[in-house]
Amino acid sequence: MTRVMLIVNPSSGNETAEEYATYAREKLQQKYDEVETVWTEKRWDATRFAAQASKDRYEAVFALGGDGTVSECINGIAEKEYRPDFGFIPLGTVNDLGRVLGISMNPEQAIEDIPKLTTRLIDVGKVNEHYFADVLAIGSIPEAVHDVSVEQKTRLGTMAYIMEGARALKDNETLHFQLSLDDETAEFDSFLVLVALSNSIGGIQTMIPQAAVDDGYLHALALKRGKVVDKLNIVPKIFSGKVTENETVYYRPFKQGTVEIRENKKVTVNVDGDEGDALPLNLKVLPQHIRCFVPEGTDKEKLKRRLV
Incomplete structure (x- = not known):
């Protein structure tokens, strides 16, 4: 049985996260047998949830939120020996990682893409004891x-x-x-x-x-x-x-x-x-520390550019 955790920040994206959570859950059910939805209430809740998903060996963690929520989820799985695949639906103000990975900035489109996502390995930064x-x-x-x-x-x-x-x-x-x-x-x-x-x-x-x-x-x-x-x-x-x-x-x-x-x-x-x-x-x-979901057909050459 495959399991995914959907971590939702209700204050992200002009506070529209709740409107998208049900739709995201429906799409995730097309990929996974079990979808657990959890809601953040304060800072570091997303880290705690993602760490639990890693401990319980969920196949994937998805975040519905902005850059802060994405960062917290990565903090929850980055230090673990077993790291679930990670995906997110951008709802925040900037959404830098989503932009460079080719994820749609339109939440409805990003959710629509979930069933046909593929994965790419991405780098993670460590600052002191955080990521x-x-x-x-x-x-x-x-x-x-x-x-x-x-x-x-x-x-x-x-x-x-x-x-x-x-x-x-x-x-x-x-x-x-x-x-x-x-x-x-x-x-x-x-x-x-x-x-x-x-x-x-x-x-x-x-x-x-x-x-x-x-x-x-x-x-x-x-x-x-x-x-x-x-x-x-x-x-x-x-x-x-x-x-x-x-x-x-x-x-x-x-x-x-x-x-x-x-x-x-x-x-x-x-x-x-x-x-x-x-x-x-x-x-x-x-x-190349975390395997992240990206839309199918994302330009591999762009993602794999090296310094010259």
Whole structure:
């Protein structure tokens, strides 16, 4: 008998998750003998549910929610010796992992695709004792994003992040970072340091074009301190896929490393959209660690790009 656990976050996607849960269950019943539906009420519930599914050796875990729910589920299975196949229906504000895996951003279509899904192995990042599937963000902009409420995200979507980020950018507050990545150490002042697993950050799929979900690397990108005009000049390069070529940008692919600051203050990292640990951070990549469901016909070459 095959079993799948459907983990539903009722506050995701403009609070429409409940409308899709029944439909998702119906589609999952076409693939599995037993479908168990569980509902999150607080942070880390999804991690606890996914860990239980792993312990009970369910064939699969599906998440119905946003980036935070996806990240929590991955935290629940990443450290386990037995890891169920993982799938999700994107309902959140950004949904970076769904975009790079070719999953429809239309929840109804994503659910409709469930019976004919195939699988791909994807990388997972580890930060201290936790795991992430998308991106870490450190600096004044992520600090401001921490203040975005659920109500703001529900009402404004991605614009809520943009508004708070713009306010932080105007303040021009930087930190002095030290990054030790594989065999290289770099120091600089920056208002934003990112560590990503794919080319999509904040829904922008041209941010780090060299990155792929299964290339076996983490990708560090930092915007160094500079004049306002320098920051404005970076914007068109982001959308043209040339931001990593800018002299005011630090970029480095790596497998393991540390991130710390020289200032004597508490600075927390934003992990897949939620507040995470305080610096310093120990980072490593777990190559092709989780088998993830993707739509049939997804371009394999795109998913298997390697660094050149």
